Amino acid sequence: MRYDNSPPSPESGSSISPDRPWYTRRSTLAVTAAVLAPTCLAGWVLTQALAGPGSGDPRAAAAPQPASHAAPGGGDGKAGATASASAAPASPAASGSPLPSGSPLASGSPSAPTAAPNPLAGRTVVIDPGHNTGNFKHSREINRQVDIGTNRKECDTTGTTTNSGYMEAEFTMDVSRRLRTVLEARGVKVLLTHEAGPERPWGPCIDERARIGNEAKADAVVSVHADGVSEGSRGYHIILPANVRGGSADTSKIVGPSRQLGERIAGNFARTTGSGPANYLGSGTGLVVRDDLGGLNLSTRPKVFIECGNMRDAKDAALLASPEWRQKAAQGIADGIVGFLGG
Ligand code: ZN
Numbered sequence: 001m002r003y004d005n006s007p008p009s010p011e012s013g014s015s016i017s018p019d020r021p022w023y024t025r026r027s028t029l030a031v032t033a034a035v036l037a038p039t040c041l042a043g044w045v046l047t048q049a050l051a052g053p054g055s056g057d058p059r060a061a062a063a064p065q066p067a068s069h070a071a072p073g074g075g076d077g078k079a080g081a082t083a084s085a086s087a088a089p090a091s092p093a094a095s096g097s098p099l100p101s102g103s104p105l106a107s108g109s110p111s112a113p114t115a116a117p118n119p120l121a122g123r124t125v126v127i128d129p130g131h132n133t134g135n136f137k138h139s140r141e142i143n144r145q146v147d148i149g150t151n152r153k154e155c156d157t158t159g160t161t162t163n164s165g166y167m168e169a170e171f172t173m174d175v176s177r178r179l180r181t182v183l184e185a186r187g188v189k190v191l192l193t194h195e196a197g198p199e200r201p202w203g204p205c206i207d208e209r210a211r212i213g214n215e216a217k218a219d220a221v222v223s224v225h226a227d228g229v230s231e232g233s234r235g236y237h238i239i240l241p242a243n244v245r246g247g248s249a250d251t252s253k254i255v256g257p258s259r260q261l262g263e264r265i266a267g268n269f270a271r272t273t274g275s276g277p278a279n280y281l282g283s284g285t286g287l288v289v290r291d292d293l294g295g296l297n298l299s300t301r302p303k304v305f306i307e308c309g310n311m312r313d314a315k316d317a318a319l320l321a322s323p324e325w326r327q328k329a330a331q332g333i334a335d336g337i338v339g340f341l342g343g
Contacts, residue, residue: 118187120343125183126213128193128223128295129176130305131159131169138202146207148294149249155205160228162317169196171320172224175308178330179224186338191216210298220261220337221303223295226320227310233280234316236269238262239305242291249297257302257340262287265306265336272332273325275309302340306333 135142135158142156159168173196180190193212194200204212213221227233240262241251251258266286270276277286290296296303308329309316319325 118343120187120338120341122189123219123341123343124189124191124216125337125341126191126193126216126218126221126301127176127179128209128213128221129169129172129195130223130225131157131167131172132194132196132200132202132204133167133169133173134196134201135159135169135203141202142205144205146205146294147247148207149297150244150246150291153206153292153294155207156203160226160311162311162321163314164317164321166311166317166321168226168228168311171226171308171311171326174323175224175326175330175333178327179222179333182330182334183337186334186343188338188341188343191218206294207298209295210303213303214298214300216301218301218303220340221299221301222261222265222333222337223303223305224333225305225307227278227307228312229280229310231313233278233310234313235276235278235280235286236266236273236309237278237282237286237288237307238266239293239296239307240287240289241293241296241299241303242289244291244297246297251297251299254299254302258296258304259287261302261336261340262304264339265304265333268335268339269306269308269329269332272328272335273319274328275319278307278310280310 135156139158142154142158144155145152146155159172161167176192180192183190191212193209194204209223227237241255241258243255244251266277270286277284278288282288293305296305309320311317311320
């Protein structure tokens with residue numbers, strides 16, 4: 001939901017960059033491997049010729065393992081298929097290179113192609129499901145003021161609902177869990193700021209939500225929301241941190257990377273969901289800069305909010321309430337994060 005009536009910052013005027021083709025890096029690796037493999041094989045042949053038959057273990061002289069990628073398990077089918085296609089030429093056995101008879105490579109030894117390190121391994125993403133389904137019952141706790149560096153603000157808010165009562169906090173939790181599943185399948189370490197339930201009947205407060213991302217040293221943080229504005233206002237938007245400094249808030253180091261993260265997510269979200277950028281703010285870019293959100297002001301890690309749609313618009317609400325659409329939303333956000341992380 002929106003958090004106040006502040007107009008979008010003029011900084012929000014940049015356009016959404018088309019997503020950099022995610023396969024660029026894979027293709028480069030595949031080409032490199034395809035070039036290296038025959039060269040190294042030639043060296044192997046020479047070694048074998050000089051050493052004479054039967055000497056040594058050919059595996060010891062095998063070409064350096066070419067870079068083939070493990071199929072991204074969590075990606076959509078198209079991405080997986082493309083990854084397989086680009087990885088295939090990296091295998092010397094499949095590259096059409098002349099191979100010495102009886103070579104372990106020619107025989108398809110399982111030890112020949114070894115997966116390159118997953119660029120997403122060891123990366124940490126914190127997902128922040130906006131609000132909490134229990135906040136309605138804990139107004140005293142969530143109305144407590146907390147320090148957001150530049151100001152003081154309520155600990156948390158209830159969020160909005162659709163006209164039929166589907167809560168934003170239910171939506172954000174569902175999308176966040178789907179997002180976690182997709183990212184974990186890609187090898188990313190994922191933390192949620194909360195999962196509601198008995199351990200977390202309300203909140204966390206916005207300052208704690210930011211702290212969780214900071215303490216995890218997250219490579220990217222995404223706070224998931226849906227808006228609650230008037231009927232006819234439709235589409236998604238990404239909220240980027242403004243450059244703020246005050247108290248414990250200093251976003252100077254995250255403004256740039258957060259914009260990159262936001263632009264990646266915006267482009268991918270539009271692609272997977274078919275939704276357009278918000279028609280009521282952001283000048284059609286789907287990007288808005290805000291300086292009044294504690295969750296952004298207090299973050300020291302690249303972080304954005306995404307407002308996935310407008311729960312108070314009947315057409316958007318029908319999408320937000322659809323599990324199939326929420327899966328597309330999660331996939332788009334995940335693809336944006338993965339692109340940002342260089343995966
Ligand atoms: Zn919200």
